[in-house]
Amino acid sequence: MPKRYGFISQIALLFLITLLARPAGAQDSKTHFTLSAQETSREGYFVVELDQVPQPGMIVQQSTVRDFSEISTEFAWFGDFEKMTLTGFSDGDYYFRLKPSAEISSNVISVKVKHYPRWQAYSLFFTGLALFTLLVVMIVTLHRRHRHDSTAKVKHD
Amino acid sequence: MSMSLTAFSTLVVVCLVLTACAPVILIGLWLKDFISKQIW
Amino acid sequence: MTETSGFALSSTLGLTLVVIFGLAWVLFGWYLGRANKTHEDFALAGRNVGFALASATAMATWVTSNTTLVAPQLTYQFGIWGMVGYSFAALGLILFAPLAARIKRLMPNGYTSGDFVRLRYGQPAWWAFIIISVVYAFGWLVSLGMAGGILLEALSGLDYHIGMTSILIICVGYTLFGGLRAVIATDFIQALIIILGVALIAWFLIDTVSLESIHTEVQNNHPQLLDLLFPAAIMFLFNNIFFGLGEIFHSNVWWSRALAFKGSVAFKAYLLGGLLWLPIPIVTGFIALAAPQLGIFPPSADMVGPMVAAEVLGKAGAVVVFIVVFSALASSLDSLLAATSDLVTRDIYHKKLKPDAGDKHLMHFNRYSILGLGVLTWLFCLPQIATLGALLNFAGAFVASTIFPIVLGLYHRGLSGKYAAAAMTLGTLSGLAGYFIIGFYVAALLSCIVSAVICGLGLLLSKRQFDWQQLDEQEEHSA
Numbered sequence: 001m002p003k004r005y006g007f008i009s010q011i012a013l014l015f016l017i018t019l020l021a022r023p024a025g026a027q028d029s030k031t032h033f034t035l036s037a038q039e040t041s042r043e044g045y046f047v048v049e050l051d052q053v054p055q056p057g058m059i060v061q062q063s064t065v066r067d068f069s070e071i072s073t074e075f076a077w078f079g080d081f082e083k084m085t086l087t088g089f090s091d092g093d094y095y096f097r098l099k100p101s102a103e104i105s106s107n108v109i110s111v112k113v114k115h116y117p118r119w120q121a122y123s124l125f126f127t128g129l130a131l132f133t134l135l136v137v138m139i140v141t142l143h144r145r146h147r148h149d150s151t152a153k154v155k156h157d
Numbered sequence: 158m159s160m161s162l163t164a165f166s167t168l169v170v171v172c173l174v175l176t177a178c179a180p181v182i183l184i185g186l187w188l189k190d191f192i193s194k195q196i197w
Numbered sequence: 198m199t200e201t202s203g204f205a206l207s208s209t210l211g212l213t214l215v216v217i218f219g220l221a222w223v224l225f226g227w228y229l230g231r232a233n234k235t236h237e238d239f240a241l242a243g244r245n246v247g248f249a250l251a252s253a254t255a256m257a258t259w260v261t262s263n264t265t266l267v268a269p270q271l272t273y274q275f276g277i278w279g280m281v282g283y284s285f286a287a288l289g290l291i292l293f294a295p296l297a298a299r300i301k302r303l304m305p306n307g308y309t310s311g312d313f314v315r316l317r318y319g320q321p322a323w324w325a326f327i328i329i330s331v332v333y334a335f336g337w338l339v340s341l342g343m344a345g346g347i348l349l350e351a352l353s354g355l356d357y358h359i360g361m362t363s364i365l366i367i368c369v370g371y372t373l374f375g376g377l378r379a380v381i382a383t384d385f386i387q388a389l390i391i392i393l394g395v396a397l398i399a400w401f402l403i404d405t406v407s408l409e410s411i412h413t414e415v416q417n418n419h420p421q422l423l424d425l426l427f428p429a430a431i432m433f434l435f436n437n438i439f440f441g442l443g444e445i446f447h448s449n450v451w452w453s454r455a456l457a458f459k460g461s462v463a464f465k466a467y468l469l470g471g472l473l474w475l476p477i478p479i480v481t482g483f484i485a486l487a488a489p490q491l492g493i494f495p496p497s498a499d500m501v502g503p504m505v506a507a508e509v510l511g512k513a514g515a516v517v518v519f520i521v522v523f524s525a526l527a528s529s530l531d532s533l534l535a536a537t538s539d540l541v542t543r544d545i546y547h548k549k550l551k552p553d554a555g556d557k558h559l560m561h562f563n564r565y566s567i568l569g570l571g572v573l574t575w576l577f578c579l580p581q582i583a584t585l586g587a588l589l590n591f592a593g594a595f596v597a598s599t600i601f602p603i604v605l606g607l608y609h610r611g612l613s614g615k616y617a618a619a620a621m622t623l624g625t626l627s628g629l630a631g632y633f634i635i636g637f638y639v640a641a642l643l644s645c646i647v648s649a650v651i652c653g654l655g656l657l658l659s660k661r662q663f664d665w666q667q668l669d670e671q672e673e674h675s676a
Contacts, residue, residue: 158424158425158426159416159420159423159424159425160277160423160424160425162408162409162412162413165277165408165412165423166408166409166412168277168281168479169399169403169408169479169480169483170408171476172476172477172479172480172483173396173399173400173403173476173480175475175476176392176395176396176399176476176477176480177392177396179256179388179392179473180389180392180393182469182473183249183252183253183385183388183389183473184389186248186249186252187249187250187253187385189248189249190247190248190249190250195247195248195459196247196249196250197232197242197243197245197246197247197250197378
């Protein structure tokens with residue numbers, strides 16, 4: 001199946017890091033984190049990246065407005081990875097930051113989710129469907145028509 | 158168009174049951190082949 | 198071995214698991230290999246494989262490590278359509294069922310898919326085909342070898358080179374001793390391990406985090422994943438299906454099995470194998486939807502499956518994941534070794550270099566080529582270049598171009614070698630162009646469309662009719 005290339009990294013990262021996530025050392029003074037992410041996503045998933053090792057207990061805030069006057073959701077930064085993949089977003093603008101605290105501050109990033117236009121999705125889908133139907137019909141009819149052909153002059157076994 | 162809970166649960170549970178049946182089918186077929194000496 | 202603290206398993210336990218599995222499989226291969234008297238026995242298991250083993254091997258070989266790892270990734274990215282779309286890859290096995298029956302009838306004495314293309318279409322098409330086959334098989338072989346090493350290292354801290362080497366030695370070992378018989382018999386056991394493992398993980402997950410709460414969480418915070426009209430997912434669907442079809446229709450992995458199965462078994466076995474495979478990506482995929490609820494947001498999407506498994510089952514989960522992935526890896530690696538070495542022995546050595554080679558000689562050469570392929574794979578795996586895996590990213594463009602030439606070649610007298618060669622070459626080239634100019638999601642689709650159009654033209658324009666008898670090549674061996 002497709003995407004075989006990806007699984008090298010999958011397994012590696014999995015056990016190396018996840019199972020063994022170690023808490024990062026505590027910091028004394030206030031740390032500023034720089035978040036970054038791609039500006040737009042066509043598929044509704046994207047990776048948010050930190051510029052340094054995260055601290056335990058960091059909270060990510062998500063909002064649909066830049067000033068975070070209304071917070072859509074909050075979740076803990078996972079493990080001690082510097083990246084996290086967020087998924088399942090519908091069309092729209094999304095803003096992220098780390099929840100400000102005495103120890104932590106961060107910039108605000110925005111990601112625009114704009115899914116592929118329906119016409120593009122459907123045209124590829126129906127092109128594929130047409131070709132696939134052709135293939136299936138072809139295999140079925142040809143197979144029925146030639147069910148009793150044989151080249152064997154002598155039965156093998 | 159969002160998938161409902163019923164549809165989602167049904168899909169997953171049916172697939173899990175089908176998957177769990179697979180070893181039974183395979184071992185059953187193997188026994189059948191074994192008894193009738195048709196394994197190879 | 199030194200104990201490495203902090204890893205999911207100690208390196209001693211990791212190595213012990215590998216040694217136990219390895220010894221068991223190599224001994225098993227040796228035991229089965231005693232029955233191999235001729236090259237035909239070795240390469241095609243005596244052409245007499247029964248229904249149970251045949252179905253299991255079709256299923257297990259198609260469960261690559263990807264089914265257990267990429268299915269959750271696609272589900273995490275594309276939601277419901279990710280897993281349902283992935284499970285459509287079963288169509289490859291199901292649609293190959295009639296072809297397998299046809300192959301068995303047309304070529305009762307054939308050995309490889311290369312045999313078919315050479316006899317049916319002649320030299321130019323054979324070259325195009327063999328290049329596609331070798332690029333695909335070798336890319337897959339190397340990526341499996343590397344994955345083996347990385348799995349062991351990641352799990353137990355065992356050095357990459359030791360892990361990669363031992364997995365290759367194990368698979369080469371039992372394939373070398375037992376030939377296709379050993380590959381098929383181990384596939385049966387590996388199939389059982391894989392199915393039980395994934396079912397276990399899914400069952401624990403449903404038990405721990407209910408389906409209802411998974412659904413609620415996803416609906417509230419990740420609504421796109423439940424969207425049945427998810428544009429990207431709909432767009433990629435058929436491209437992936439054609440990729441899968443191309444992989445199965447052209448590859449000698451599947452042809453040699455069709456030829457090895459007992460007469461009437463080929464059709465039933467592929468059909469059942471496909472049906473048994475169908476639900477597996479959904480069982481391995483849906484666990485990714487539990488990730489947000491468990492607070493898991495993986496650094497890269499391809500890690501989500503094992504992360505959820507490990508979270509739910511703890512260290513036991515790590516062992517289960519290890520055994521399942523290791524089995525999936527081995528069941529594909531051994532099949533590829535066997536099928537590719539058959540291709541080298543039969544198509545290149547016997548037909549091109551040494552046409553008068555006797556049966557014993559070929560059997561020896563087949564063993565040497567398994568060993569040679571193993572060593573070559575090992576050499577390529579040594580530097581652990583991840584970019585090699587990326588080669589497979591556009592393999593879809595290559596393999597999808599073979600779909601129509603193979604199907605028409607098997608059933609229609611009208612398609613000539615010239616057009617088949619053009620279909621495979623131009624199909625591959627347009628697929629690659631599409632990949633670089635438009636995006637990965639059109640590579641296989643475009644390749645298949647162009648190849649289909651050329652095949653259609655070929656049927657309209659060619660006047661010669663192929664004589665099926667030419668496919669039944671009789672061997673004149675002096676054993």
